[in-house]
Amino acid sequence: MPPEISDVFSRLDPSKTKTYSKTKRSEDAPEHEHPRLIKLQKGLKPDYIKLTPYQAFCWKVLGERASRSKADIKLEDALLQAHMPLRAEEYKAYMWFTTLLAVLLAAAVGIVLLAVLDPFELALAVAVMLPLIAGMAVYGLLYIIPGSNASTRGRDINKRIGPSMSFISAMASADVNVDVIFKELARQDIYGSVKEEAEWITRDTELLGIDVITAISRGAQRTPSDRFQDFLQGVVTTSTSGGQLKPYFLQKADQYEKEMRIQNRAMLENLGLMAETYVTVVVAFPLFLIIIMAIMAIIGGLAPGIAITLLYMVTAIMVPVSQFGFIFYVWNMTEEARA
Numbered sequence: 001m002p003p004e005i006s007d008v009f010s011r012l013d014p015s016k017t018k019t020y021s022k023t024k025r026s027e028d029a030p031e032h033e034h035p036r037l038i039k040l041q042k043g044l045k046p047d048y049i050k051l052t053p054y055q056a057f058c059w060k061v062l063g064e065r066a067s068r069s070k071a072d073i074k075l076e077d078a079l080l081q082a083h084m085p086l087r088a089e090e091y092k093a094y095m096w097f098t099t100l101l102a103v104l105l106a107a108a109v110g111i112v113l114l115a116v117l118d119p120f121e122l123a124l125a126v127a128v129m130l131p132l133i134a135g136m137a138v139y140g141l142l143y144i145i146p147g148s149n150a151s152t153r154g155r156d157i158n159k160r161i162g163p164s165m166s167f168i169s170a171m172a173s174a175d176v177n178v179d180v181i182f183k184e185l186a187r188q189d190i191y192g193s194v195k196e197e198a199e200w201i202t203r204d205t206e207l208l209g210i211d212v213i214t215a216i217s218r219g220a221q222r223t224p225s226d227r228f229q230d231f232l233q234g235v236v237t238t239s240t241s242g243g244q245l246k247p248y249f250l251q252k253a254d255q256y257e258k259e260m261r262i263q264n265r266a267m268l269e270n271l272g273l274m275a276e277t278y279v280t281v282v283v284a285f286p287l288f289l290i291i292i293m294a295i296m297a298i299i300g301g302l303a304p305g306i307a308i309t310l311l312y313m314v315t316a317i318m319v320p321v322s323q324f325g326f327i328f329y330v331w332n333m334t335e336e337a338r339a
């Protein structure tokens with residue numbers, strides 16, 4: 001018989017095991033299993049997650065139906081990666097009830113429009129389409145919110161991973177154990193979402209009693225950042241293959257530092273291009289447009305009333321909107337690059 005092949009990341013394959021973020025119901029557990037007792041330090045009290053009054057009402061109304069619904073692994077993973085303190089069933093009940101409420105409100109507005117608008121066919125079409133559009137819009141928006149929040153956390157991790165690797169490599173240079181490194185990283189507020197990921201790893205090791213390799217593997221699966229996932233998987237591979245973590249941490253710190261320099265250089269080049277585009281589109285083009293319209297109005301090629309209206313549109317709408325667009329774009333670019 002061929003020897004068994006040990007795959008360190010087999011538990012990360014969703015086809016071989018359940019996802020760590022999947023909600024486990026009490027009826028799924030065998031009868032002989034009992035929940036593990038968690039002992040807190042003296043003086044500490046557990047912080048229980050509480051639903052808002054509205055979420056609690058949604059759960060009370062639709063909780064049973066949501067619990068019997070088919071598991072949505074994508075939604076569960078998104079809630080976990082976004083650090084939203086809701087189970088998938090609770091979020092489903094909240095999402096379904098909010099959608100139903102939006103449909104009822106849209107139907108009421110449609111009935112009012114049906115009685116006011118004329119002709120009747122147009123009012124009937126609006127009354128029928130309005131609840132459908134409102135329901136689809138609200139449901140779609142609520143469904144993508146966890147994924148959007150997870151993506152936001154992933155971007156925050158990516159922009160802070162360079163400085164956090166410098167911290168990790170400095171700790172590793174002092175021969176600090178890997179579990180202590182993540183524990184100290186979890187205390188550094190300046191690292192944002194990286195600190196939150198380290199908190200979860202430390203929670204698994206110190207509170208739940210999970211070994212550090214398994215805790216890091218779970219952290220690699222639930223993080224929304226591909227770069228941080230690659231780093232954590234490298235930690236597991238290096239540890240299980242008998243390698244040294246100190247050279248790995250130093251190598252990763254140097255890698256992320258070089259990548260950050262490349263990103264900053266690219267950002268500066270984009271800012272230079274945006275500055276040239278700003279001068280051309282926002283400054284020069286409106287001036288030329290105003291001069292051309294004024295000349296056309298003088299020589300009679302354009303009616304004075306139309307010329308004045310176009311001048312108002314350029315000065316009151318086009319210029320402020322273009323200014324705001326460039327300001328927002330530059331602010332967003334520098335915000336993503338700022339660690």
